[in-house]
Amino acid sequence: MRKLPLVFALSMFVLISCMKVEEVEGPVLSHGVLEEVEIASSDPMIGVKNAMVYLPPGYDSLDTTTTYPLVFLLHGYGWNYSFFQDIEDIADIADYMISAGEMRKCILVMPDGKNSLGGSFYTDSPFGNYDTYITEEVLSFMEENYPVDTTKIGVLGISMGGYGALKLTVSHPDIFRVGASHSGPIAFQVFLESDPITGINMMGAMLLENPVYDSTGNVVGYRIPYPPLLDQDHPLTTMMFAMAGAFSPVVKPLEEFDTLNYEFPMAQLPDGQWLGVILPIDTTAVPGDTVGLRQDVWEQWLANDVFTLIGQNYTVLDSLNTGLYIDCGGEDELFLQYHAMAVHDLLSSLGIDHYYEVFNQGPLYPPDRFPARHGTHLYLRLRESLRYISEHL
Amino acid sequence: MKPYRLWGLILLFMTASWLTAAGFSLSGVGTKGLSMGGAYRSVVSDWSSIFWNPAGLAAVEMNEISLTGTFISPLSSYVPHTQIPGYDGGYPMRYRVNAKSRLFVLPQIAYVMNADFLSSTKFGVALFTPFGLGASWDLYDPPIGFYERGYTPPKAFPEHDWESDISITCAYAGFARKFGPLSIGLSGGPLFGSISLRKVRLYDPVTVDTSLYSLPVQFRYFPIDTRFDGSGVSFGLNFGIKLEPLKNLTLGLSGRYYSPVKLTGDVNSAIYFPKNSVLESLADPEGKIFFQGGVLEADGDVSTELKLPMSLGGGISYAFGDLTLAFDAELTTWSVLDQIALDITGISFFGDSLPDDTLVMNWRNTWKYSFGIEYRGGERTVIRLGAYYDEGAVTDSTLTPLIPDINSKVSVNVGLSYLLTDRLTFDFNYEFVRASRKSVSNFVDVDSDGEPDNMPGEYSLSVDAAGIGLSFRF
Numbered sequence: 001m002r003k004l005p006l007v008f009a010l011s012m013f014v015l016i017s018c019m020k021v022e023e024v025e026g027p028v029l030s031h032g033v034l035e036e037v038e039i040a041s042s043d044p045m046i047g048v049k050n051a052m053v054y055l056p057p058g059y060d061s062l063d064t065t066t067t068y069p070l071v072f073l074l075h076g077y078g079w080n081y082s083f084f085q086d087i088e089d090i091a092d093i094a095d096y097m098i099s100a101g102e103m104r105k106c107i108l109v110m111p112d113g114k115n116s117l118g119g120s121f122y123t124d125s126p127f128g129n130y131d132t133y134i135t136e137e138v139l140s141f142m143e144e145n146y147p148v149d150t151t152k153i154g155v156l157g158i159s160m161g162g163y164g165a166l167k168l169t170v171s172h173p174d175i176f177r178v179g180a181s182h183s184g185p186i187a188f189q190v191f192l193e194s195d196p197i198t199g200i201n202m203m204g205a206m207l208l209e210n211p212v213y214d215s216t217g218n219v220v221g222y223r224i225p226y227p228p229l230l231d232q233d234h235p236l237t238t239m240m241f242a243m244a245g246a247f248s249p250v251v252k253p254l255e256e257f258d259t260l261n262y263e264f265p266m267a268q269l270p271d272g273q274w275l276g277v278i279l280p281i282d283t284t285a286v287p288g289d290t291v292g293l294r295q296d297v298w299e300q301w302l303a304n305d306v307f308t309l310i311g312q313n314y315t316v317l318d319s320l321n322t323g324l325y326i327d328c329g330g331e332d333e334l335f336l337q338y339h340a341m342a343v344h345d346l347l348s349s350l351g352i353d354h355y356y357e358v359f360n361q362g363p364l365y366p367p368d369r370f371p372a373r374h375g376t377h378l379y380l381r382l383r384e385s386l387r388y389i390s391e392h393l
Numbered sequence: 394m395k396p397y398r399l400w401g402l403i404l405l406f407m408t409a410s411w412l413t414a415a416g417f418s419l420s421g422v423g424t425k426g427l428s429m430g431g432a433y434r435s436v437v438s439d440w441s442s443i444f445w446n447p448a449g450l451a452a453v454e455m456n457e458i459s460l461t462g463t464f465i466s467p468l469s470s471y472v473p474h475t476q477i478p479g480y481d482g483g484y485p486m487r488y489r490v491n492a493k494s495r496l497f498v499l500p501q502i503a504y505v506m507n508a509d510f511l512s513s514t515k516f517g518v519a520l521f522t523p524f525g526l527g528a529s530w531d532l533y534d535p536p537i538g539f540y541e542r543g544y545t546p547p548k549a550f551p552e553h554d555w556e557s558d559i560s561i562t563c564a565y566a567g568f569a570r571k572f573g574p575l576s577i578g579l580s581g582g583p584l585f586g587s588i589s590l591r592k593v594r595l596y597d598p599v600t601v602d603t604s605l606y607s608l609p610v611q612f613r614y615f616p617i618d619t620r621f622d623g624s625g626v627s628f629g630l631n632f633g634i635k636l637e638p639l640k641n642l643t644l645g646l647s648g649r650y651y652s653p654v655k656l657t658g659d660v661n662s663a664i665y666f667p668k669n670s671v672l673e674s675l676a677d678p679e680g681k682i683f684f685q686g687g688v689l690e691a692d693g694d695v696s697t698e699l700k701l702p703m704s705l706g707g708g709i710s711y712a713f714g715d716l717t718l719a720f721d722a723e724l725t726t727w728s729v730l731d732q733i734a735l736d737i738t739g740i741s742f743f744g745d746s747l748p749d750d751t752l753v754m755n756w757r758n759t760w761k762y763s764f765g766i767e768y769r770g771g772e773r774t775v776i777r778l779g780a781y782y783d784e785g786a787v788t789d790s791t792l793t794p795l796i797p798d799i800n801s802k803v804s805v806n807v808g809l810s811y812l813l814t815d816r817l818t819f820d821f822n823y824e825f826v827r828a829s830r831k832s833v834s835n836f837v838d839v840d841s842d843g844e845p846d847n848m849p850g851e852y853s854l855s856v857d858a859a860g861i862g863l864s865f866r867f
Contacts, residue, residue: 026488086671089538377610
């Protein structure tokens with residue numbers, strides 16, 4: 001009896017000293033596998049391209065019964081198939097999301113959409129039939145080599161890839177059940193509208209990259225020269241040439257190109273003809289001019305415009321309940337937030353359910369320190385789009 | 394001097410070297426006062442009077458040596474809501490993080506002399522720890538994508554990256570004398586302070602190159618692991634009175650003062666850069682260092698002054714036969730801790746002088762209300778119960794995981810004293826403290842230096858503590 005207090009006290013110390021807790025009550029991470037593969041195209045302009053494939057945690061190549069949804073990740077202009085891994089570390093993001101239950105187990109494929117102009121816009125053209133490459137050849141490769149559930153296919157992309165993701169979804173709703181665009185040029189008419197802040201449109205901005213000087217160094221006009229200056233100092237010109245390569249290409253003899261105006265030969269083909277592009281605007285202007293539009297070429301662009309295609313295919317999209325995701329930074333350097341707004345307004349007017357967000361900095365992120373620019377927040381936005389896609393597959 | 398007294402002094406100085414302190418804003422000293430929730434100013438009559446109310450020494454009837462061990466096990470949790478791009482993945486967003494499990498052991502030792510040659514004056518010395526807190530967190534890891542696959546940095550980011558360890562140990566002597574119903578006491582002596590702080594700061598390269606605004610957000614912050622260790626000596630002083638105006642009614646009043654502790658020590662920092670070959674290839678020559686996965690380190694000397702709060706409290710107790718009820722109220726002037734200015738000398742990562750730094754504290758004064766019961770259950774046993782309510786000193790604008798004192802706290806206490814022999818007493822107490830959960834929504838930059846002084850999130854805290862003591866009278 002006299003030892004009772006001591007025994008009680010010692011018991012308390014043992015109890016207290018044995019109390020242990022997990023330091024971080026987060027998910028236990030499981031890791032998937034990243035593979036680099038080669039996927040051939042029947043189109044000689046594409047040839048054999050590398051692609052990155054992410055296989056989720058628990059994937060077993062010997063398991064013939066389990067199938068996985070497939071998600072295409074389309075990179076942006078100027079990048080290639082390794083973008084999502086090199087810059088965003090998509091494998092670790094997917095590992096985390098799957099481990100945390102934020103996303104179902106999916107196979108991710110990251111094909112290469114880069115052509116000789118820096119970007120294919122995932123469109124069939126003499127510069128490469130990239131629509132066909134993605135929707136037939138890459139898809140067939142994935143079906144043949146991985147246990148893909150072909151009824152559950154989604155696609156997402158950034159910038160050019162954001163355009164590609166929605167265009168492929170709208171054009172092939174029988175293949176893609178859901179598409180997600182981050183900062184994509186998805187409403188081409190906005191290219192012709194003046195930005196309310198700068199007072200110029202994208203076509204005008206492209207011309208501003210190509211000034212003409214007089215002998216005293218004053219700007220007397222603007223003209224896209226031949227050969228065009230396609231480099232880091234002319235980013236809009238470079239991108240517009242890539243878009244023209246996708247939407248208004250031309251193949252004809254060199255002497256038939258109107259190199260003083262809209263037409264630019266880019267490469268000679270084996271048969272002696274020249275492969276070139278036709279720009280949809282007057283490539284010469286003087287200060288104060290409005291940009292001249294070449295309507296017949298512009299119609300070719302609009303035929304590939306996501307905004308236009310939605311207007312044509314919305315009944316199918318609605319009937320298939322196709323998932324559509326659109327986001328863009330509120331301070332996009334290419335003013336693509338207005339594209340997102342235009343498509344959002346269209347989908348809303350058509351009564352098509354979709355996800356839309358033009359994200360800006362909240363009160364915790366002062367805009368002067370964290371401007372939501374083109375692609376800067378993709379690391380965070382991928383979690384939203386992957387979650388959305390996962391829910392729709 | 395009797396042999397017993399000599400042995401007591403030797404033991405005191407021998408054990409001083411292994412005393413350690415850390416863990417938590419301490420509730421008090423000794424087992425008895427804690428058992429009563431700190432409602433002890435008007436009750437105290439043992440060695441712990443040196444802390445609670447030096448006038449209590451006047452009631453000591455025999456020489457006494459006491460050895461006490463307090464065991465503290467805090468459980469601090471934090472759910473980060475930092476919401477800064479670049480943190481996500483670095484901080485475990487939405488998931489609860491628990492501080493590293495630690496059991497803090499705080500030994501206390503005292504010697505009290507009922508000196509015949511000092512007439513009715515009583516004398517005592519004690520080593521005890523009135524202040525101590527500490528926490529160790531695994532809060533930050535470089536975010537997903539910070540290092541490209543297959544890359545191993547030259548120095549791994551530390552696992553426990555937010556840490557604090559602050560202790561103030563007092564070596565006090567005190568005396569008290571009784572004048573009829575009034576007792577007056579004074580204690581004081583040197584105090585030994587040590588402080589160790591480690592935290593993560595995030596360096597934004599945009600501050601040196603605005604073109605990096607277009608950098609993907611996961612590369613917008615480079616973590617800096619900063620550690621400061623310092624120690625110093627100062628002194629403190631306690632005073633107190635006890636008054637028995639009526640039979641069975643006792644009043645107590647006491648105050649504590651601590652001189653600021655001048656701390657000197659070292660500061661060590663290391664900045665960690667991401668590794669991304671693509672961005673490195675795109676960067677201009679001066680910017681390549683930002684993406685090469687390297688670690689730059691800097692060291693320096695630091696000095697600072699740590700202000701400690703005064704406290705003033707009063708208590709009242711009334712005895713109903715074997716049952717005594719006690720109540721205390723105490724004001725602590727934590728507002729003196731508005732900031733800790735670090736005077737730093739050394740070379741920075743980039744070759745220039747390390748700038749001085751200021752830790753913004755912005756704390757507020759607190760009130761503590763204590764209630765206790767003491768019951769004498771026979772010749773050998775005394776049972777005590779207690780509770781207190783203590784306001785939190787830390788404001789939302791400066792709350793971080795470094796300081797466990799997150800909010801107002803409620804404590805329940807139980808304890809007993811058991812007379813093992815005529816000379817030897819065993820004391821025990823158990824204390825459970827729970828702080829109100831604290832939710833902090835927004836970052837606050839109190840000193841407008843561009844760096845937040847708090848960490849938004851959900852905070853919670855509970856503490857189990859127990860103590861045992863042996864007192865030998867002679």
